[in-house]
Amino acid sequence: MIRLMKNDDIFEVERLEKRVLKETLGASFFDQELNLNPFAYYYVYEHxxxxxxxxxxxxxxxxxxVINFVIASLYQRQGYGQLIFDYILEEAKKRLVKTISLEVRKSNKQALNFYYKNDFYKENVRKKYYDNNEDALVLIRDV
Ligand SMILES: CC(C)(COP(=O)(O)OP(=O)(O)OC[C@H]1O[C@@H](n2cnc3c(N)ncnc32)[C@H](O)[C@@H]1OP(=O)(O)O)[C@@H](O)C(=O)NCCC(=O)NCCS
Structure with a gap:
């Protein structure tokens, strides 16, 4: 089931990020997004x-x-990411969004495959964008 993220989910989402990405945006970031940012829309997949x-x-x-997008390692490549993405695409259409954009590490082949399969294309490169000096690819797609 896909639903909006709540304050009670913050700890679990933080743990999910740490497990999958070895880093997290952090509880206080999520707290601000959920409670103070009127432009923020966060969704979780509960199973x-x-x-x-x-x-x-x-x-x-x-x-x-897209600020971040993570599927737990055990559940990757089983279509859950696609389910979430299809859902948010419908939400974006309802909100009259015309363009979706995101940044992704140049080395993240898994995510790049996902996004290219979903009609994103490379708009720009942000050189040495990440802490380890890795480039970020800016991908966009029409809605
Ligand atoms: C990117 C991510 C969210 C995709 O979610 P997912 O549930 O694994 O993806 P799906 O099972 O829905 O896969 C859909 C398509 O994406 C591509 N894809 C997904 N995982 C892939 C992998 N490991 N290798 C190659 N292609 C992959 C494939 O084209 C796949 O379609 P197919 O299985 O029919 O070939 C997930 O891999 C993830 O959490 N990665 C780690 C976090 C991350 O890098 N997030 C992106 C930050 S910008």
């Missing part, structure tokens, strides 16, 4: 009372920015 994935979005006018 047997466990959060196995989440996506964070910010929607400004007709642009939707």
């Amino acid at each position: 047997n009372k466990e959060i196995i994935g989440y996506i964070g979005l910010r929607i400004y006018d007709d642009i939707c920015e």
